[in-house]
Amino acid sequence: MNNPDEVETIVKLFTQEQNHSEFELFMKEVATFFVGHYEFAKANPLSIVHSVKYRIKDSDHLRKKIQRINDDNTKTRISLDNAFERITDYAGVRVMHLHLLQLVPIDRVIMDRMKEGKWYVKEKMGYYWDPETAKFLEILGFHNIHEIKRKDDSYYTSVHYTIKPSEKSNISCEVQVRTLFEEIFGEVSHTFDYPNRTNSFMIQELLKVLSGQVAVDTRLINSLFKAHVDILVNYDYEKHKEEYKSNDGYLRQQLEYADFIAKSCKDYHQSLNWFKNILAFRENVLEKEAPKIAATYNDIAWCYFHLGDYPQALEEFNKALKIREEMLGKEHLDTAATYNDIAWVYDTYYGDYSQALEMLNKALEIRETILGKEHLDTASTYNNIAWDHERMGNYPQALEEYGKALTIRKNIYGENNVHTAATYNGIAWVYFHQGKYSKALKMFKKVRKIREKELEKDDPGIAAIYNDIAFVYERQGKYSDALEEFQKALEIRERKLGKDHPDTVETNNSIAWIDFHQGNYPQALEKFQNVLTIRKNKLAENHPDIAATYEGIAKTHAKLGDYSEALDGFGNAIRIVHKASRQNQPHFNLLQSNAKETLERTELEKSFDEWFAEVTAVK
Numbered sequence: 027m028n029n030p031d032e033v034e035t036i037v038k039l040f041t042q043e044q045n046h047s048e049f050e051l052f053m054k055e056v057a058t059f060f061v062g063h064y065e066f067a068k069a070n071p072l073s074i075v076h077s078v079k080y081r082i083k084d085s086d087h088l089r090k091k092i093q094r095i096n097d098d099n100t101k102t103r104i105s106l107d108n109a110f111e112r113i114t115d116y117a118g119v120r121v122m123h124l125h126l127l128q129l130v131p132i133d134r135v136i137m138d139r140m141k142e143g144k145w146y147v148k149e150k151m152g153y154y155w156d157p158e159t160a161k162f163l164e165i166l167g168f169h170n171i172h173e174i175k176r177k178d179d180s181y182y183t184s185v186h187y188t189i190k191p192s193e194k195s196n197i198s199c200e201v202q203v204r205t206l207f208e209e210i211f212g213e214v215s216h217t218f219d220y221p222n223r224t225n226s227f228m229i230q231e232l233l234k235v236l237s238g239q240v241a242v243d244t245r246l247i248n249s250l251f252k253a254h255v256d257i258l259v260n261y262d263y264e265k266h267k268e269e270y271k272s273n274d275g276y277l278r279q280q281l282e283y284a285d286f287i288a289k290s291c292k293d294y295h296q297s298l299n300w301f302k303n304i305l306a307f308r309e310n311v312l313e314k315e316a317p318k319i320a321a322t323y324n325d326i327a328w329c330y331f332h333l334g335d336y337p338q339a340l341e342e343f344n345k346a347l348k349i350r351e352e353m354l355g356k357e358h359l360d361t362a363a364t365y366n367d368i369a370w371v372y373d374t375y376y377g378d379y380s381q382a383l384e385m386l387n388k389a390l391e392i393r394e395t396i397l398g399k400e401h402l403d404t405a406s407t408y409n410n411i412a413w414d415h416e417r418m419g420n421y422p423q424a425l426e427e428y429g430k431a432l433t434i435r436k437n438i439y440g441e442n443n444v445h446t447a448a449t450y451n452g453i454a455w456v457y458f459h460q461g462k463y464s465k466a467l468k469m470f471k472k473v474r475k476i477r478e479k480e481l482e483k484d485d486p487g488i489a490a491i492y493n494d495i496a497f498v499y500e501r502q503g504k505y506s507d508a509l510e511e512f513q514k515a516l517e518i519r520e521r522k523l524g525k526d527h528p529d530t531v532e533t534n535n536s537i538a539w540i541d542f543h544q545g546n547y548p549q550a551l552e553k554f555q556n557v558l559t560i561r562k563n564k565l566a567e568n569h570p571d572i573a574a575t576y577e578g579i580a581k582t583h584a585k586l587g588d589y590s591e592a593l594d595g596f597g598n599a600i601r602i603v604h605k606a607s608r609q610n611q612p613h614f615n616l617l618q619s620n621a622k623e624t625l626e627r628t629e630l631e632k633s634f635d636e637w638f639a640e641v642t643a644v645k
Contacts, residue, residue, distance in 0.1 A: 336375030
């Protein structure tokens, strides 16, 4: 029930001169940012942001909103104590654009603003009503937003951001980003459904028809712009080279637009084709484009990376690096970015953590010098360096680097943010490897609490923390609890990432170990062999994950009494570790001990040293 006096007090809290002025000033700052930001105008001939509108909610609408929410028993009441927290749309900005691909750069610029410490993005939500739009939002990378809600009752599509000047500020502004067609529908719908929904069945049905037409028209516009890019990148500019020499500014402008669309598209096969054509024009038609040629090589590399062709990604990154080192110098931020990108390939595909660390240290030196030791990009580099130290068993160094990253991220993002949680997650893994399972579990659960609040329930980040908690339960001998967590992670990963994705494969490998610990050796062996098949197809031949899978197969064969098969498995694991020069790691001694014990159970008449020499000599 509503208390009229309390409602009026809350309304006055917002409308009193000082608070109202602060809301209005921040709202105008946000609106001006979208109108004037350089990146929104440089994708000529068509700008990214079409138009911007803003408003302060009038007192009557604010009053009715409070009454409506407080009459709804399913929602937390708005009170004087939580009013600023609950009412986040008193100030509102609407950003209109032409097609959905433009959401990507708009979102990136908003989140960059937060990284720079100039805004705090409290919440980010995507609203949709038709499955096609939901699928498109996910292709664009919006599966990582807080929540994608199905709005069957209002039939509109929009992405909403709650933005504050800082995390602790009471001032907020709701930014709604939508296409022009969705804006038209919103204006029409608002006429009949706000602040109270129409009771007319006919109007409701007509609004539903209109929303369907808007969805069709929006997809038509998306297709038109994609066709426009196809024409741009497939046009025979070489044939008309002389014609464009006198007007190469136009060609550069067109290619800038094509480049923008290609970056926005998450269909990596399509993007790769576009980037290759853009590269051809920049290399063969236009002159003095070296920095942009390097950027396009970098974009091509990331397409290959996302498509799983890591060797080709590394080759393209190295092309970009060569140009950037020669043209920009070894102390440029773009050069640092490519060092960082190359490290990702060494980590992901090759498992060559020392080589990755070398690249990251180069990037760190540049970022510390130019950006400073408190910048978010520097923090990300600290975090990546810590991860490599953790994988190499350098736990004190890993904790030191994670600590640097954590301090920066807490200062900028706050305690309960997914980026801060990522660093907590890394620290938890160090505790895990140190055998401090209680401390690891406590920190993993802290990460889970943050992610469950900030991410969609089937986000891959949620699956990852289920997986991490399961590892702790496994080490504690709580196999049933571990299996439950692994299966929750597997369900999300298979659906969202696919059965051959490295994270999904990792979870299947972990479930195989649960079968092993519970004595289900035939099932464990089958799972390990399936994992091995995928990893051999997806990873470099000397990747440590392949060695780990061979070890699982070897131990399972040993439990089944197949000692000859077990010895082959241990031999393959030892060969990989030895060839990759990781024999100084503590686990290698245990691997050798298990192999020696298995050798003694076979009929082979040779010493362990003889067998080891033969195994490590095989190319």
